[in-house]
């Protein structure tokens with residue numbers, strides 16, 4: 001059974017500090033939903049509010065339509081997977097997995113049976129009698145998932161569960177998590193600062209910064225149609241060109257930047273005179289000259305060959321660094337470092353957004 | 362040769378045995394990179410080390426106890442007869458704990474005193490654990506740094522006060538005309554004063570208070586290193602608070618608990634001042650019996666024998682308990 005989670009104008013404060021600011025969200029039952037944001041933006045705080053370890057200072061959390069105010073973490077239909085897993089070191093794998101059932105008074109044979117089922121689900125059959133310390137990192141990870149699933153939660157909350165694993169294992173576990181979610185069919189709320197994780201696994205993503213939810217949408221929407229400067233600069237690579245909007249209509253805006261006037265889409269309806277930032281993704285830019293209002297003059301500083309693609313680093317007006325990523329085909333005639341190379345892009349792939357905070361690198 | 366010479370011979374034999382064992386080890390597994398002790402430190406410094414350490418272990422650690430052990434196997438004799446024909450090895454002092462030599466009856470008085478001291482000390486240990494566990498848990502897991510510092514200070518400062526002063530001020534509080542009785546009577550809760558000292562309340566309070574910190578620190582240390590997330594994980598999985606302690610915190614802190622309990626128990630059984638000042642008139646603590654043999658009847662052999670009986674019984678009890686709770690001795694004395 002899965003349940004949706006609603007955040008209704010949730011604000012969480014620690015003293016004077018606002019860790020989560022007026023978050024309103026509707027997470028659907030059975031959805032794989034991710035919170036994506038840099039370290040310290042309030043992701044864990046949101047998760048702890050949903051699981052009941054924190055009460056919102058304002059607003060309310062509803063799970064399956066039911067208001068959760070005053071309901072402790074041990075009474076909520078959620079299960080939390082901790083950033084450091086927090087497995088019980090003095091218990092065996094099976095005891096860890098069935099702990100939630102033991103607390104609920106299930107008898108020994110029922111616990112054993114459920115533990116065996118879950119060990120099969122996480123592909124560790126017959127390993128129930130091992131000690132947790134005898135498992136590898138990836139195995140511990142899976143045991144933590146099984147322990148949380150054992151209590152049949154309606155919502156599973158995962159706090160950067162893969163961050164302790166090495167790259168290969170992390171990629172493997174992504175697929176595994178996704179398939180476990182599809183098998184058990186419950187709502188997963190997943191927290192990460194790794195956009196690759198968020199984009200590959202999630203049905204929808206909420207991008208956060210400084211306690212504020214910036215945008216909610218599926219991976220494609222967040223990547224192709226960012227609504228704020230922060231989202232544009234945090235999700236994927238992006239080249240920002242700040243300036244003042246000089247002309248604008250419903251579709252396009254022209255912005256006066258250090259490179260002269262440049263054109264891009266205008267989804268937020270900026271008007272002439274507004275401060276804005278033009279974003280051009282490295283893979284949307286091309287080497288070579290195009291029409292006047294989509295061409296920048298620059299000089300190559302460095303070329304980084306990465307196999308299936310090549311990153312070209314350029315320097316333009318005001319010593320501004322620009323990255324252009326070219327694929328295998330176009331990589332044949334990249335100008336040598338220090339030679340002049342104009343760049344152009346399709347106006348439909350340039351995006352003019354209101355001025356705002358950018359993500360720190 | 363007097364049997365007391367054993368005192369000096371035993372350590373020498375022990376040292377010789379250890380030395381031979383070390384030689385044998387060195388010969389069996391030669392390690393060419395390892396330099397000898399004198400090679401490493403030089404002859405002068407090496408000799409000084411050996412003499413100092415030897416003096417320390419021999420005169421300050423081994424000899425006094427050994428002397429007492431040997432003494433306990435001798436009859437109590439006036440000084441002139443020591444070393445004479447009557448000065449033979451005997452187990453009479455140990456037997457006198459079981460059967461009173463004066464009238465050949467079972468020595469209930471002394472056995473009872475030992476039993477009472479042990480049971481009362483177990484009670485004190487349990488009481489201390491009951492007080493310290495919640496406090497230690499609060500300080501280690503829940504409290505803010507500021508509050509924890511304040512609590513720590515509040516716990517430590519009273520220990521700057523001398524033990525006898527502490528015992529007497531407790532006596533003043535608990536006496537029949539003391540503050541507490543006056544308050545109770547003033548409030549009309551009782552008509553007659555409660556005999557806190559006679560019913561041993563004072564004894565338990567005094568002993569618990571004296572060894573509170575001894576329980577506190579090992580518990581605090583053990584609980585402090587517990588990952589908070591473990592507690593939260595158990596809660597998230599649906600455990601009520603008491604199950605969290607039973608399943609997660611206590612098993613984790615078991616070595617610390619064992620360490621604290623062992624120390625409080627041992628110190629409490631062996632304490633002298635608190636039982637004397639705070640115990641009831643008919644309360645006989647076993648250390649008081651030992652004290653009397655040494656200083657009242659000048660029967661050192663019997664006093665020594667009693668002290669060793671107490672030591673052995675307590676150690677056996679502690680080891681049995683550790684066994685029961687599956688804690689290794691190494692963990693408990695860490």
Ligand SMILES: Nc1ncnc2c1ncn2[C@@H]1O[C@H](COP(=O)(O)OP(=O)(O)OP(=O)(O)O)[C@@H](O)[C@H]1O
Nearest residue numbers: 014017019037038039040041042043044045046193
């Ligand atoms: N108990 C607390 N008391 C005071 N401030 C807190 C507390 N918990 C979190 N904060 C603050 O709230 C902010 C958000 O913290 P949170 O743990 O939610 O970040 P996060 O997004 O999970 O970061 P990370 O990716 O590093 O885990 C941080 O600035 C943190 O300092």
Ligand SMILES: [Mg+2]
Nearest residue numbers: 043044083159
């Ligand atoms: Mg976090």
